[in-house]
Amino acid sequence: MAEIPEHLLKRSAEAQARALGVPVEQVLAEIRGEAAPEPPARTPPSPAASEARPSAPSGIPEHLLRRTAEAKAEVVGSSVEQVLAEIREDLAPSPPPAAAESAPVADAPSPPVAAAAVASPQDSPSMAASSPAASSPDPSDNGAATAVTPRPVAPPEDIPEGVRPQRLLTVVKAKAIQQVKATPTDKVNTWPHLMIAEFTALMVVTAVLIVLSVILQAPLLELANFNQTPNPSKAPWYFLGLQELLSYYDPQVAGVIIPSITGLVGFMAIPYVDRNPSTKPSDRKFAIMLFTLFLTGSATLTLLGTLFRGPGFNFTYPWADGIWFDDLKDWVHFE
Amino acid sequence: MAIGNGFKLRERVSEAADSFRRSPLWESMFRPGSPFKRGYSDSPRNRSYVIMNNVLYHLHPVKVKRHAVRLSYTLCLGGLSFFLFILLTITGIFLMFYYRPTAPAAYIDVEALSTSVAFGSLVRNLHRWGAHLMVLTVFLHMSRVFYHGAYKPPREFNWVVGVVLLLLTLLLSFTGYLLPWDQLALWAVTVGTNMAGFTPLFGNQVKFALLGGIEVTGNTLLRFYVLHVLFLPFVIVIFMAVHFWRVRKDGGISGPL
Numbered sequence A: 001m002a003e004i005p006e007h008l009l010k011r012s013a014e015a016q017a018r019a020l021g022v023p024v025e026q027v028l029a030e031i032r033g034e035a036a037p038e039p040p041a042r043t044p045p046s047p048a049a050s051e052a053r054p055s056a057p058s059g060i061p062e063h064l065l066r067r068t069a070e071a072k073a074e075v076v077g078s079s080v081e082q083v084l085a086e087i088r089e090d091l092a093p094s095p096p097p098a099a100a101e102s103a104p105v106a107d108a109p110s111p112p113v114a115a116a117a118v119a120s121p122q123d124s125p126s127m128a129a130s131s132p133a134a135s136s137p138d139p140s141d142n143g144a145a146t147a148v149t150p151r152p153v154a155p156p157e158d159i160p161e162g163v164r165p166q167r168l169l170t171v172v173k174a175k176a177i178q179q180v181k182a183t184p185t186d187k188v189n190t191w192p193h194l195m196i197a198e199f200t201a202l203m204v205v206t207a208v209l210i211v212l213s214v215i216l217q218a219p220l221l222e223l224a225n226f227n228q229t230p231n232p233s234k235a236p237w238y239f240l241g242l243q244e245l246l247s248y249y250d251p252q253v254a255g256v257i258i259p260s261i262t263g264l265v266g267f268m269a270i271p272y273v274d275r276n277p278s279t280k281p282s283d284r285k286f287a288i289m290l291f292t293l294f295l296t297g298s299a300t301l302t303l304l305g306t307l308f309r310g311p312g313f314n315f316t317y318p319w320a321d322g323i324w325f326d327d328l329k330d331w332v333h334f335e
Numbered sequence B: 001m002a003i004g005n006g007f008k009l010r011e012r013v014s015e016a017a018d019s020f021r022r023s024p025l026w027e028s029m030f031r032p033g034s035p036f037k038r039g040y041s042d043s044p045r046n047r048s049y050v051i052m053n054n055v056l057y058h059l060h061p062v063k064v065k066r067h068a069v070r071l072s073y074t075l076c077l078g079g080l081s082f083f084l085f086i087l088l089t090i091t092g093i094f095l096m097f098y099y100r101p102t103a104p105a106a107y108i109d110v111e112a113l114s115t116s117v118a119f120g121s122l123v124r125n126l127h128r129w130g131a132h133l134m135v136l137t138v139f140l141h142m143s144r145v146f147y148h149g150a151y152k153p154p155r156e157f158n159w160v161v162g163v164v165l166l167l168l169t170l171l172l173s174f175t176g177y178l179l180p181w182d183q184l185a186l187w188a189v190t191v192g193t194n195m196a197g198f199t200p201l202f203g204n205q206v207k208f209a210l211l212g213g214i215e216v217t218g219n220t221l222l223r224f225y226v227l228h229v230l231f232l233p234f235v236i237v238i239f240m241a242v243h244f245w246r247v248r249k250d251g252g253i254s255g256p257l
Ligand code: HEM
Pocket: B074, B076, B077, B078, B079, B080, B081, B082, B138, B139, B141, B142, B145, B148, B150, B151, B155, B158, B159, B160, B161, B162, B163, B164, B165, B166, B169, B240, B243, B247, B252, B253, B254, B255
């Protein structure tokens, strides 16, 4: 509860207050659990509405009855006519047992069960009243089953054809098809909030790149020449860290690509090795320390290889042999 | 502004624009809720429709966590990596019009591109600096993901996909490095592939497969060219699709911390 942001609470309280016709403050207090819930000012379901009509003349079409009887007869091994007669007998009005049967369902306190029922239109107000959509704070109908107990009352003659008393089809556990674990989080619309941020970032980077490309000319030296090895020969900058490592260890012995491939595999393995579930920096000091070491190490090696390696890949200062500044002069062009 | 016959230019333009926006063509171009449609109004429902009824729905959910919108969380690094990839594709296609991947021709073409093609130099520079920047943003994106612990369940596998993306980004950059066929390209790739040759046991085989020979030749150029403009982009797009899909299926951006 404590994690729901204030403004979300308020928004939901406002909506609920509007629906129930009570002051916002009261709802807010209820949600926070500061005030006893007030019984909602709803009209209780009228008895007429919640009463179901008896399950008298079944209304099951003749051909369905016959099909059932045939199937049953085949299993039981008796004649179809006999089974049909039995079924008809069962369907004949015998209300008290039916009421007794569904009573436990209706009374079941928990776990909440919902009865999937063929509801007649008259019943729908009472269904809505006890449905969770009303999110009523009234404890009396929390988790109550939506089953309506049939009463032995003769059907009024004026019930139109097709509007039949409800029958209990099945009892379904009140469990969602999908497990929804989502806790309320503070969300905003992607449009415009995120899209604007993204668009801005995109425009800024484009602008920076264009300015950079106008000022800095990409290098193009002389035509490739196999007979003239430049000194020093360097890999692209993102491999210079590796090249730097190579100059410390005998490549034939230590190998470089294998470590870097295992390095890649090792990187992929990080989530499976680090089983610490916390994302709080204070809980993962060791992991952060290791990664920071890796970052500073590779940055140092790359800078060393890029700037501090002169002819023969020997150490030098970038200003001494003009490696860096000469190139820069070549690249920069104002026109 | 009044011009002949008392017609106002502004009025006529806006009239024409209006009737175009009423045309069946325009109407059919945008799905309901698009801000480009006539009569768009800013309402919560339309804000949802803008994403939901849009090809963008492949990338973005209708709503995102509030903290994810703050630039300081992702620094937009993943998004920028993706954007740079798009930019590199566009500029790269332009470059392909002027480039032949054969031994001396490649160099001549790049040189001509910088001197005698309109905007050639600018586009080449955009492509080159953009590529360097992308290596950087992908690397920084990885670091930000690490520091947020955003690779923890359920996002473990997306981290693995990410490492593959990093490798592919490096390979794209490396194969592109050879294409100008100048001294810088030749010897950087020689050094790079020599490093691959130090692989224990099958080093020479690795090197041979990369080079298409025992040293950098025209074969290598063609090989790197095909990898660079076709194979690697194809593979990286597939991995990116999986990456973005997983970001959403794993519950959107991680956090807040
Ligand atoms: C071509 C390279 C890459 C592209 C285009 C890309 C793109 C993205 C985008 C757009 C996001 C959404 C969040 C954000 O912008 O930060 C994201 C998230 C993520 N990326 Fe990448 N990425 C790339 C490489 C990587 C690499 C190298 C890794 C790690 C080794 C990685 C791991 C992740 C993870 C775990 C997430 C989820 C983060 C979260 O939920 O906070 N990605 N990626």
